[in-house]
Amino acid sequence: MATLSLSTYDTLASEHRSPVDPRELTLGVVHLGVGGFNRGHQLSYLERAAAASGDRHFGVSAYSERSADASDVLAAQDGLYSLRVATGEHSSITVIASLREAHFAQRENDLLIEQLSDPAVRLVTLTVTEKGYHHDPATRRLRRDDKDVLADAGGAPPATVLGQLVRGLEARRRRDAGPITIASCDNLPSNGAVLAGLISEFLELPGRFDAGLADYIDTQVFFPCSMVDRIVPAATDQHRRLVSEVLGVEDRAPVLTEPFTQWVLERRLGPGLPDLAGVGVELVGDVAPYETLKLRALNGTHSAIAYLGLLAGYEEIAAALQSEAIARFSRAFIDEEVEPTLALPVGLDFARYRDEVLERFANPLLGYRTLQVAGDGSQKLPQRVLGTVAERLAAGVLPRRSVLVLAAYLQAITEGHDENNRPFSVSDPLAGTIRERLGGTSTPSERAERFLSVRELFGDELGGDERLRGLLAESIASLQSAPVLAVLAQLDRQ
Numbered sequence: 499m500a501t502l503s504l505s506t507y508d509t510l511a512s513e514h515r516s517p518v519d520p521r522e523l524t525l526g527v528v529h530l531g532v533g534g535f536n537r538g539h540q541l542s543y544l545e546r547a548a549a550a551s552g553d554r555h556f557g558v559s560a561y562s563e564r565s566a567d568a569s570d571v572l573a574a575q576d577g578l579y580s581l582r583v584a585t586g587e588h589s590s591i592t593v594i595a596s597l598r599e600a601h602f603a604q605r606e607n608d609l610l611i612e613q614l615s616d617p618a619v620r621l622v623t624l625t626v627t628e629k630g631y632h633h634d635p636a637t638r639r640l641r642r643d644d645k646d647v648l649a650d651a652g653g654a655p656p657a658t659v660l661g662q663l664v665r666g667l668e669a670r671r672r673r674d675a676g677p678i679t680i681a682s683c684d685n686l687p688s689n690g691a692v693l694a695g696l697i698s699e700f701l702e703l704p705g706r707f708d709a710g711l712a713d714y715i716d717t718q719v720f721f722p723c724s725m726v727d728r729i730v731p732a733a734t735d736q737h738r739r740l741v742s743e744v745l746g747v748e749d750r751a752p753v754l755t756e757p758f759t760q761w762v763l764e765r766r767l768g769p770g771l772p773d774l775a776g777v778g779v780e781l782v783g784d785v786a787p788y789e790t791l792k793l794r795a796l797n798g799t800h801s802a803i804a805y806l807g808l809l810a811g812y813e814e815i816a817a818a819l820q821s822e823a824i825a826r827f828s829r830a831f832i833d834e835e836v837e838p839t840l841a842l843p844v845g846l847d848f849a850r851y852r853d854e855v856l857e858r859f860a861n862p863l864l865g866y867r868t869l870q871v872a873g874d875g876s877q878k879l880p881q882r883v884l885g886t887v888a889e890r891l892a893a894g895v896l897p898r899r900s901v902l903v904l905a906a907y908l909q910a911i912t913e914g915h916d917e918n919n920r921p922f923s924v925s926d927p928l929a930g931t932i933r934e935r936l937g938g939t940s941t942p943s944e945r946a947e948r949f950l951s952v953r954e955l956f957g958d959e960l961g962g963d964e965r966l967r968g969l970l971a972e973s974i975a976s977l978q979s980a981p982v983l984a985v986l987a988q989l990d991r992q
Protein backbone atom coordinates (compact mmCIF):
# COMPACT_ATOMS: atom_id res chain seq x y z
CA MET A 499 0.00 0.00 0.00
CA ALA A 500 1.31 3.50 -0.84
CA THR A 501 2.03 5.84 2.06
CA LEU A 502 0.15 9.02 2.92
CA SER A 503 2.17 12.01 1.64
CA LEU A 504 1.75 15.04 -0.60
CA SER A 505 2.20 12.81 -3.64
CA THR A 506 -0.70 10.51 -2.68
CA TYR A 507 -2.86 13.23 -1.09
CA ASP A 508 -4.87 13.86 -4.26
CA THR A 509 -5.90 10.20 -4.45
CA LEU A 510 -7.86 10.52 -1.20
CA ALA A 511 -11.65 10.67 -1.38
CA SER A 512 -12.73 14.28 -0.89
CA GLU A 513 -14.41 13.51 2.48
CA HIS A 514 -10.97 12.56 3.84
CA ARG A 515 -9.15 15.61 2.50
CA SER A 516 -8.56 18.78 4.47
CA PRO A 517 -10.66 21.88 3.70
CA VAL A 518 -7.28 23.57 3.21
CA ASP A 519 -4.79 22.55 0.53
CA PRO A 520 -1.63 21.74 2.54
CA ARG A 521 0.57 23.00 -0.30
CA GLU A 522 -0.81 26.51 0.11
CA LEU A 523 0.28 26.90 3.73
CA THR A 524 3.43 28.87 4.57
CA LEU A 525 5.37 28.81 7.82
CA GLY A 526 3.88 30.88 10.67
CA VAL A 527 3.98 28.67 13.77
CA VAL A 528 6.67 26.63 15.52
CA HIS A 529 5.55 23.83 17.79
CA LEU A 530 7.67 21.99 20.37
CA GLY A 531 6.64 18.44 21.30
CA VAL A 532 4.85 16.85 18.36
CA GLY A 533 2.86 14.18 20.21
CA GLY A 534 -0.67 12.99 19.62
CA PHE A 535 -2.17 15.72 21.81
CA ASN A 536 -0.83 18.59 19.72
CA ARG A 537 -1.95 16.88 16.53
CA GLY A 538 -5.42 16.11 17.88
CA HIS A 539 -5.96 19.54 19.41
CA GLN A 540 -4.01 22.70 18.44
CA LEU A 541 -3.26 21.66 14.86
CA SER A 542 -6.92 21.01 14.24
CA TYR A 543 -7.80 24.54 15.51
CA LEU A 544 -5.10 26.06 13.29
CA GLU A 545 -6.43 24.20 10.29
CA ARG A 546 -9.96 25.38 10.95
CA ALA A 547 -8.69 28.94 11.40
CA ALA A 548 -6.98 28.75 8.01
CA ALA A 549 -10.12 27.32 6.41
CA ALA A 550 -12.43 29.90 7.98
CA SER A 551 -10.29 32.97 7.34
CA GLY A 552 -8.64 32.06 4.05
CA ASP A 553 -5.35 33.10 5.66
CA ARG A 554 -2.63 30.66 4.62
CA HIS A 555 0.19 32.03 6.81
CA PHE A 556 -0.04 29.62 9.69
CA GLY A 557 1.57 26.40 8.55
CA VAL A 558 3.37 24.66 11.40
CA SER A 559 6.92 23.42 11.77
CA ALA A 560 6.90 20.94 14.65
CA TYR A 561 9.77 19.46 16.60
CA SER A 562 9.94 16.29 18.60
CA GLU A 563 11.94 16.68 21.77
CA ARG A 564 12.82 13.31 23.23
CA SER A 565 13.26 11.01 20.24
CA ALA A 566 13.21 11.23 16.47
CA ASP A 567 10.55 8.52 16.14
CA ALA A 568 7.47 10.71 15.81
CA SER A 569 9.11 13.40 13.70
CA ASP A 570 10.71 10.90 11.30
CA VAL A 571 7.41 9.19 10.59
CA LEU A 572 5.67 12.54 10.07
CA ALA A 573 8.48 13.92 7.91
CA ALA A 574 8.22 10.83 5.67
CA GLN A 575 4.51 11.66 5.24
CA ASP A 576 5.24 15.35 4.44
CA GLY A 577 3.60 16.26 7.76
CA LEU A 578 0.26 14.72 6.79
CA TYR A 579 -1.68 12.52 9.19
CA SER A 580 -5.32 11.71 9.73
CA LEU A 581 -7.51 12.65 12.64
CA ARG A 582 -10.33 10.29 13.52
CA VAL A 583 -13.02 11.71 15.75
CA ALA A 584 -14.65 8.75 17.47
CA THR A 585 -18.39 9.32 17.69
CA GLY A 586 -19.65 5.77 17.43
CA GLU A 587 -20.31 4.20 14.06
CA HIS A 588 -19.95 7.45 12.19
CA SER A 589 -16.38 8.34 13.04
CA SER A 590 -15.01 10.96 10.69
CA ILE A 591 -11.48 10.53 9.35
CA THR A 592 -9.83 13.56 7.75
CA VAL A 593 -6.27 14.46 6.92
CA ILE A 594 -5.03 17.55 8.74
CA ALA A 595 -3.13 20.07 6.61
CA SER A 596 -1.51 22.31 9.24
CA LEU A 597 1.67 20.37 9.94
CA ARG A 598 4.06 21.32 7.17
CA GLU A 599 7.41 20.19 8.59
CA ALA A 600 8.50 17.79 11.31
CA HIS A 601 12.00 17.64 12.78
CA PHE A 602 13.91 16.18 15.71
CA ALA A 603 14.97 19.22 17.76
CA GLN A 604 18.29 17.85 18.90
CA ARG A 605 19.28 16.93 15.37
CA GLU A 606 18.14 20.21 13.83
CA ASN A 607 19.00 22.80 16.40
CA ASP A 608 20.17 25.37 13.89
CA LEU A 609 16.98 25.13 11.90
CA LEU A 610 14.91 25.45 15.08
CA ILE A 611 16.77 28.60 16.14
CA GLU A 612 16.47 30.00 12.64
CA GLN A 613 12.72 29.35 12.54
CA LEU A 614 12.18 30.84 16.01
CA SER A 615 13.83 34.01 14.71
CA ASP A 616 11.88 34.11 11.45
CA PRO A 617 9.78 37.32 11.23
CA ALA A 618 6.96 35.25 9.68
CA VAL A 619 6.73 33.14 12.84
CA ARG A 620 4.45 34.86 15.35
CA LEU A 621 3.35 31.93 17.45
CA VAL A 622 5.15 29.14 19.29
CA THR A 623 3.13 26.43 21.00
CA LEU A 624 4.41 23.80 23.42
CA THR A 625 3.19 20.37 24.48
CA VAL A 626 6.28 18.89 26.05
CA THR A 627 4.52 17.22 29.04
CA GLU A 628 5.00 18.23 32.65
CA LYS A 629 8.52 16.89 32.93
CA GLY A 630 9.64 18.81 29.83
CA TYR A 631 9.86 22.00 31.92
CA HIS A 632 12.75 20.81 34.12
CA HIS A 633 11.14 22.18 37.22
CA ASP A 634 10.32 20.89 40.65
CA PRO A 635 6.68 19.81 40.62
CA ALA A 636 6.11 21.01 44.21
CA THR A 637 7.56 24.53 43.85
CA ARG A 638 7.45 25.03 40.05
CA ARG A 639 10.96 26.46 40.30
CA LEU A 640 13.76 25.58 37.91
CA ARG A 641 15.85 22.54 38.87
CA ARG A 642 19.11 24.43 38.95
CA ASP A 643 21.15 21.26 39.31
CA ASP A 644 19.66 19.58 36.22
CA LYS A 645 22.62 18.71 34.04
CA ASP A 646 20.86 19.33 30.71
CA VAL A 647 19.71 22.74 31.93
CA LEU A 648 23.24 23.62 33.07
CA ALA A 649 24.77 22.43 29.80
CA ASP A 650 22.25 24.51 27.83
CA ALA A 651 23.00 27.61 29.90
CA GLY A 652 26.70 27.06 29.28
CA GLY A 653 26.13 27.27 25.53
CA ALA A 654 25.86 23.58 24.45
CA PRO A 655 23.53 22.86 21.50
CA PRO A 656 20.27 23.16 23.45
CA ALA A 657 18.68 19.92 24.59
CA THR A 658 15.94 21.45 26.78
CA VAL A 659 13.02 23.58 25.65
CA LEU A 660 14.30 26.37 27.90
CA GLY A 661 17.65 26.40 26.10
CA GLN A 662 15.98 26.17 22.71
CA LEU A 663 13.62 29.07 23.37
CA VAL A 664 16.34 31.26 24.84
CA ARG A 665 18.72 30.68 21.91
CA GLY A 666 15.86 31.26 19.50
CA LEU A 667 14.90 34.50 21.25
CA GLU A 668 18.50 35.72 21.20
CA ALA A 669 18.55 35.17 17.44
CA ARG A 670 15.16 36.85 17.08
CA ARG A 671 16.35 39.90 18.94
CA ARG A 672 19.51 40.18 16.84
CA ARG A 673 17.40 39.89 13.73
CA ASP A 674 14.84 42.38 15.01
CA ALA A 675 12.14 39.98 13.89
CA GLY A 676 9.28 41.44 15.95
CA PRO A 677 7.15 40.31 18.89
CA ILE A 678 6.19 36.69 19.39
CA THR A 679 3.66 34.71 21.44
CA ILE A 680 4.81 31.55 23.22
CA ALA A 681 1.84 29.50 24.40
CA SER A 682 2.40 26.56 26.72
CA CYS A 683 -0.37 24.01 26.16
CA ASP A 684 0.65 21.57 28.88
CA ASN A 685 -1.46 20.52 31.85
CA LEU A 686 0.26 22.76 34.37
CA PRO A 687 -1.35 25.49 36.44
CA SER A 688 -0.42 28.99 35.19
CA ASN A 689 1.52 27.28 32.41
CA GLY A 690 2.41 30.52 30.59
CA ALA A 691 3.55 32.33 33.73
CA VAL A 692 5.47 29.25 34.89
CA LEU A 693 7.28 29.05 31.54
CA ALA A 694 8.12 32.76 31.65
CA GLY A 695 9.40 32.32 35.22
CA LEU A 696 11.55 29.34 34.28
CA ILE A 697 13.08 31.24 31.38
CA SER A 698 13.97 34.13 33.64
CA GLU A 699 15.48 31.75 36.22
CA PHE A 700 17.40 30.08 33.40
CA LEU A 701 18.87 33.47 32.44
CA GLU A 702 20.18 33.86 35.99
CA LEU A 703 22.27 30.69 35.75
CA PRO A 704 25.99 30.99 35.18
CA GLY A 705 26.20 30.96 31.41
CA ARG A 706 26.53 32.96 28.26
CA PHE A 707 23.53 35.02 27.28
CA ASP A 708 23.14 38.16 25.21
CA ALA A 709 23.07 41.22 27.49
CA GLY A 710 19.64 42.83 27.55
CA LEU A 711 17.83 39.61 26.65
CA ALA A 712 15.67 39.62 29.80
CA ASP A 713 14.39 43.13 28.99
CA TYR A 714 13.73 42.14 25.41
CA ILE A 715 11.70 39.15 26.60
CA ASP A 716 9.74 41.38 28.97
CA THR A 717 8.61 43.67 26.21
CA GLN A 718 8.55 41.54 23.05
CA VAL A 719 7.55 38.07 24.16
CA PHE A 720 4.05 37.15 25.32
CA PHE A 721 3.44 34.08 27.47
CA PRO A 722 -0.33 33.51 27.72
CA CYS A 723 -1.65 30.86 30.09
CA SER A 724 -3.99 28.32 28.60
CA MET A 725 -6.27 25.46 29.44
CA VAL A 726 -6.47 22.76 26.80
CA ASP A 727 -8.82 19.81 26.90
CA ARG A 728 -9.28 16.85 24.60
CA ILE A 729 -8.71 13.17 25.25
CA VAL A 730 -6.14 11.83 22.80
CA PRO A 731 -4.97 8.30 23.57
CA ALA A 732 -1.71 6.85 22.27
CA ALA A 733 -2.16 5.31 18.82
CA THR A 734 -2.50 1.56 18.46
CA ASP A 735 -1.71 -0.78 15.55
CA GLN A 736 -5.37 -1.64 15.31
CA HIS A 737 -6.22 2.02 14.78
CA ARG A 738 -3.42 2.43 12.22
CA ARG A 739 -4.77 -0.54 10.25
CA LEU A 740 -8.36 0.65 10.33
CA VAL A 741 -7.49 4.16 9.17
CA SER A 742 -5.18 2.99 6.41
CA GLU A 743 -7.91 0.71 5.09
CA VAL A 744 -10.45 3.53 5.01
CA LEU A 745 -8.05 6.01 3.40
CA GLY A 746 -6.61 3.56 0.88
CA VAL A 747 -3.07 4.72 1.74
CA GLU A 748 -0.99 3.81 4.75
CA ASP A 749 -1.01 6.38 7.55
CA ARG A 750 1.67 5.52 10.11
CA ALA A 751 0.89 8.49 12.35
CA PRO A 752 -2.90 8.66 12.70
CA VAL A 753 -4.53 10.31 15.69
CA LEU A 754 -7.73 9.17 17.40
CA THR A 755 -9.71 11.53 19.57
CA GLU A 756 -13.12 12.32 21.06
CA PRO A 757 -15.64 14.88 19.76
CA PHE A 758 -15.14 17.16 22.79
CA THR A 759 -12.52 19.86 22.47
CA GLN A 760 -11.79 23.05 24.41
CA TRP A 761 -9.05 25.67 24.41
CA VAL A 762 -9.20 28.60 26.83
CA LEU A 763 -6.42 31.09 26.18
CA GLU A 764 -5.38 34.12 28.17
CA ARG A 765 -5.78 37.35 26.25
CA ARG A 766 -2.09 38.15 26.76
CA LEU A 767 -1.25 37.82 23.08
CA GLY A 768 1.21 39.38 20.69
CA PRO A 769 0.21 40.69 17.27
CA GLY A 770 -0.20 38.78 14.03
CA LEU A 771 -1.88 35.63 15.32
CA PRO A 772 -4.41 33.47 13.46
CA ASP A 773 -8.06 34.12 14.24
CA LEU A 774 -8.38 31.52 16.97
CA ALA A 775 -11.44 33.11 18.56
CA GLY A 776 -13.21 32.61 15.24
CA VAL A 777 -12.86 28.84 15.59
CA GLY A 778 -13.99 28.48 19.18
CA VAL A 779 -10.90 29.30 21.25
CA GLU A 780 -12.18 31.13 24.34
CA LEU A 781 -10.05 34.23 24.96
CA VAL A 782 -10.28 35.27 28.61
CA GLY A 783 -8.59 37.63 31.06
CA ASP A 784 -7.94 34.93 33.65
CA VAL A 785 -7.52 31.25 32.83
CA ALA A 786 -7.09 30.17 36.47
CA PRO A 787 -10.71 29.13 37.22
CA TYR A 788 -10.79 26.99 34.05
CA GLU A 789 -7.44 25.36 34.63
CA THR A 790 -7.98 24.57 38.32
CA LEU A 791 -11.35 23.05 37.46
CA LYS A 792 -9.88 20.98 34.67
CA LEU A 793 -6.72 19.89 36.48
CA ARG A 794 -8.48 18.89 39.70
CA ALA A 795 -11.85 17.62 38.49
CA LEU A 796 -10.91 16.09 35.13
CA ASN A 797 -7.22 15.21 35.33
CA GLY A 798 -7.34 14.43 39.06
CA THR A 799 -10.18 11.98 38.49
CA HIS A 800 -8.40 10.53 35.46
CA SER A 801 -5.34 9.83 37.63
CA ALA A 802 -7.53 8.40 40.39
CA ILE A 803 -9.21 5.98 38.00
CA ALA A 804 -5.83 5.13 36.48
CA TYR A 805 -4.11 4.09 39.75
CA LEU A 806 -7.10 2.42 41.36
CA GLY A 807 -8.04 0.76 38.07
CA LEU A 808 -4.49 -0.41 37.41
CA LEU A 809 -4.23 -2.05 40.84
CA ALA A 810 -7.64 -3.66 40.41
CA GLY A 811 -6.50 -5.16 37.09
CA TYR A 812 -8.23 -2.88 34.57
CA GLU A 813 -6.24 -2.05 31.44
CA GLU A 814 -8.49 0.72 30.17
CA ILE A 815 -10.05 3.77 31.81
CA ALA A 816 -13.47 3.06 30.29
CA ALA A 817 -13.42 -0.52 31.57
CA ALA A 818 -12.42 0.61 35.06
CA LEU A 819 -15.34 3.04 35.10
CA GLN A 820 -17.72 0.19 34.42
CA SER A 821 -16.97 -1.01 37.90
CA GLU A 822 -19.67 0.50 40.04
CA ALA A 823 -17.28 0.99 42.93
CA ILE A 824 -14.85 3.04 40.81
CA ALA A 825 -17.68 5.04 39.22
CA ARG A 826 -19.15 5.86 42.64
CA PHE A 827 -15.72 6.72 44.02
CA SER A 828 -15.08 9.10 41.08
CA ARG A 829 -18.34 10.98 41.57
CA ALA A 830 -17.80 11.32 45.30
CA PHE A 831 -14.17 12.38 44.80
CA ILE A 832 -15.27 15.17 42.45
CA ASP A 833 -18.33 16.30 44.42
CA GLU A 834 -17.10 16.01 47.98
CA GLU A 835 -13.40 16.73 47.76
CA VAL A 836 -12.66 18.66 44.57
CA GLU A 837 -15.70 20.89 44.16
CA PRO A 838 -15.37 22.68 47.53
CA THR A 839 -11.86 23.81 46.53
CA LEU A 840 -12.90 25.44 43.26
CA ALA A 841 -13.73 29.02 42.29
CA LEU A 842 -15.83 28.08 39.28
CA PRO A 843 -15.83 29.94 35.96
CA VAL A 844 -18.84 32.24 35.83
CA GLY A 845 -21.96 30.48 34.59
CA LEU A 846 -20.56 26.96 34.77
CA ASP A 847 -23.02 24.20 35.70
CA PHE A 848 -20.78 22.00 37.83
CA ALA A 849 -23.02 18.92 37.96
CA ARG A 850 -23.23 18.95 34.19
CA TYR A 851 -19.48 19.39 33.86
CA ARG A 852 -18.88 16.42 36.18
CA ASP A 853 -21.32 14.19 34.30
CA GLU A 854 -19.79 15.15 30.99
CA VAL A 855 -16.27 14.36 32.23
CA LEU A 856 -17.34 10.91 33.43
CA GLU A 857 -19.18 10.25 30.17
CA ARG A 858 -16.11 11.22 28.18
CA PHE A 859 -13.95 8.87 30.24
CA ALA A 860 -16.48 6.09 29.64
CA ASN A 861 -16.17 6.36 25.82
CA PRO A 862 -15.10 2.80 24.93
CA LEU A 863 -13.96 3.79 21.43
CA LEU A 864 -10.95 5.65 22.80
CA GLY A 865 -9.27 2.66 24.45
CA TYR A 866 -7.34 5.02 26.75
CA ARG A 867 -5.02 2.89 28.86
CA THR A 868 -4.77 3.17 32.63
CA LEU A 869 -1.00 2.70 32.31
CA GLN A 870 -0.72 5.74 30.03
CA VAL A 871 -2.58 8.06 32.41
CA ALA A 872 -0.64 6.56 35.36
CA GLY A 873 2.71 7.59 33.83
CA ASP A 874 4.68 10.51 35.32
CA GLY A 875 2.44 10.76 38.40
CA SER A 876 5.11 12.64 40.34
CA GLN A 877 4.86 15.43 37.79
CA LYS A 878 1.07 15.35 37.61
CA LEU A 879 -0.20 14.73 41.14
CA PRO A 880 0.80 18.09 42.67
CA GLN A 881 -1.61 20.04 40.44
CA ARG A 882 -4.16 17.25 40.07
CA VAL A 883 -4.53 15.99 43.66
CA LEU A 884 -2.19 17.67 46.14
CA GLY A 885 -3.81 21.09 45.72
CA THR A 886 -7.12 19.53 46.69
CA VAL A 887 -5.50 17.72 49.63
CA ALA A 888 -3.85 20.91 50.90
CA GLU A 889 -7.02 22.98 50.65
CA ARG A 890 -9.24 20.40 52.33
CA LEU A 891 -6.76 19.99 55.17
CA ALA A 892 -6.60 23.77 55.55
CA ALA A 893 -10.40 23.76 55.82
CA GLY A 894 -10.15 21.17 58.58
CA VAL A 895 -11.52 18.28 56.52
CA LEU A 896 -9.75 14.96 55.90
CA PRO A 897 -9.77 14.26 52.15
CA ARG A 898 -9.97 10.46 52.35
CA ARG A 899 -10.50 9.79 48.68
CA SER A 900 -7.69 12.05 47.47
CA VAL A 901 -5.30 10.46 49.94
CA LEU A 902 -6.32 7.00 48.82
CA VAL A 903 -5.25 8.03 45.31
CA LEU A 904 -1.81 8.94 46.68
CA ALA A 905 -1.58 5.54 48.38
CA ALA A 906 -2.60 3.82 45.14
CA TYR A 907 0.07 5.76 43.24
CA LEU A 908 2.67 4.70 45.80
CA GLN A 909 1.58 1.09 45.60
CA ALA A 910 1.62 1.14 41.79
CA ILE A 911 5.17 2.40 41.52
CA THR A 912 6.66 0.43 44.39
CA GLU A 913 4.91 -2.93 43.81
CA GLY A 914 4.74 -2.99 40.01
CA HIS A 915 1.89 -5.51 39.82
CA ASP A 916 -1.88 -5.57 40.19
CA GLU A 917 -3.79 -7.49 42.82
CA ASN A 918 -3.86 -10.58 40.59
CA ASN A 919 -0.06 -10.42 40.45
CA ARG A 920 0.00 -9.30 36.83
CA PRO A 921 3.10 -7.13 36.38
CA PHE A 922 3.10 -3.59 34.94
CA SER A 923 5.70 -0.90 34.82
CA VAL A 924 4.68 2.69 35.46
CA SER A 925 7.15 5.12 34.02
CA ASP A 926 7.92 8.08 36.29
CA PRO A 927 11.03 10.23 36.69
CA LEU A 928 10.79 10.08 40.51
CA ALA A 929 10.03 6.34 40.74
CA GLY A 930 13.67 5.48 41.51
CA THR A 931 13.91 8.15 44.21
CA ILE A 932 10.66 7.04 45.83
CA ARG A 933 11.60 3.35 45.80
CA GLU A 934 14.99 4.15 47.26
CA ARG A 935 13.47 6.35 49.96
CA LEU A 936 11.10 3.56 50.99
CA GLY A 937 13.93 1.01 51.05
CA GLY A 938 13.06 -1.99 53.19
CA THR A 939 10.28 -0.21 55.15
CA SER A 940 7.34 -2.38 55.92
CA THR A 941 4.78 -0.76 58.21
CA PRO A 942 2.22 1.57 56.67
CA SER A 943 3.22 4.43 58.93
CA GLU A 944 6.89 4.10 58.01
CA ARG A 945 5.94 3.99 54.36
CA ALA A 946 3.76 7.08 54.74
CA GLU A 947 6.51 8.96 56.51
CA ARG A 948 9.20 8.11 53.98
CA PHE A 949 6.91 8.86 51.05
CA LEU A 950 6.05 12.30 52.43
CA SER A 951 9.76 13.00 52.83
CA VAL A 952 10.04 13.21 49.01
CA ARG A 953 9.90 17.00 49.14
CA GLU A 954 10.26 17.45 45.34
CA LEU A 955 6.75 16.05 45.23
CA PHE A 956 5.09 17.17 48.46
CA GLY A 957 6.92 20.37 49.34
CA ASP A 958 7.65 21.24 52.97
CA GLU A 959 4.19 22.06 54.20
CA LEU A 960 2.28 18.99 53.05
CA GLY A 961 5.37 16.84 53.53
CA GLY A 962 5.36 17.74 57.24
CA ASP A 963 1.60 17.56 57.84
CA GLU A 964 0.80 15.12 60.65
CA ARG A 965 -2.85 14.65 59.68
CA LEU A 966 -1.82 13.78 56.16
CA ARG A 967 0.73 11.32 57.47
CA GLY A 968 -1.86 9.54 59.62
CA LEU A 969 -4.45 9.39 56.85
CA LEU A 970 -1.91 8.21 54.29
CA ALA A 971 -0.78 5.43 56.63
CA GLU A 972 -4.42 4.33 56.99
CA SER A 973 -4.92 4.32 53.23
CA ILE A 974 -1.71 2.37 52.65
CA ALA A 975 -2.80 -0.15 55.27
CA SER A 976 -6.24 -0.58 53.74
CA LEU A 977 -4.82 -1.16 50.23
CA GLN A 978 -2.41 -3.71 51.70
CA SER A 979 -5.11 -5.64 53.43
CA ALA A 980 -8.08 -5.73 51.03
CA PRO A 981 -8.78 -5.67 47.28
CA VAL A 982 -9.18 -2.16 45.82
CA LEU A 983 -12.89 -2.49 45.11
CA ALA A 984 -13.55 -3.61 48.68
CA VAL A 985 -11.56 -0.63 49.98
CA LEU A 986 -13.71 1.69 47.87
CA ALA A 987 -16.90 0.12 49.15
CA GLN A 988 -15.61 0.51 52.71
CA LEU A 989 -14.98 4.24 52.07
CA ASP A 990 -18.60 4.68 51.06
CA ARG A 991 -19.70 3.34 54.40
CA GLN A 992 -17.58 5.80 56.41
Ligand code: CS2
Nearest residue numbers: 726727728729797800870871
Ligand atom coordinates in the same frame (compact mmCIF):
# COMPACT_ATOMS: atom_id res chain seq x y z
C1 CS2 B 1 -4.55 12.47 30.97
C2 CS2 B 1 -4.59 13.69 30.05
O1 CS2 B 1 -2.74 11.14 30.31
C3 CS2 B 1 -3.16 11.92 31.18
O2 CS2 B 1 -2.53 12.20 32.17
O3 CS2 B 1 -5.14 12.82 32.19
O4 CS2 B 1 -3.77 13.54 28.95
C4 CS2 B 1 -6.03 14.00 29.58
O5 CS2 B 1 -6.52 13.01 28.73
C5 CS2 B 1 -6.12 15.34 28.90
O6 CS2 B 1 -5.56 16.32 29.72
C6 CS2 B 1 -7.56 15.67 28.55
O7 CS2 B 1 -7.64 16.98 28.14
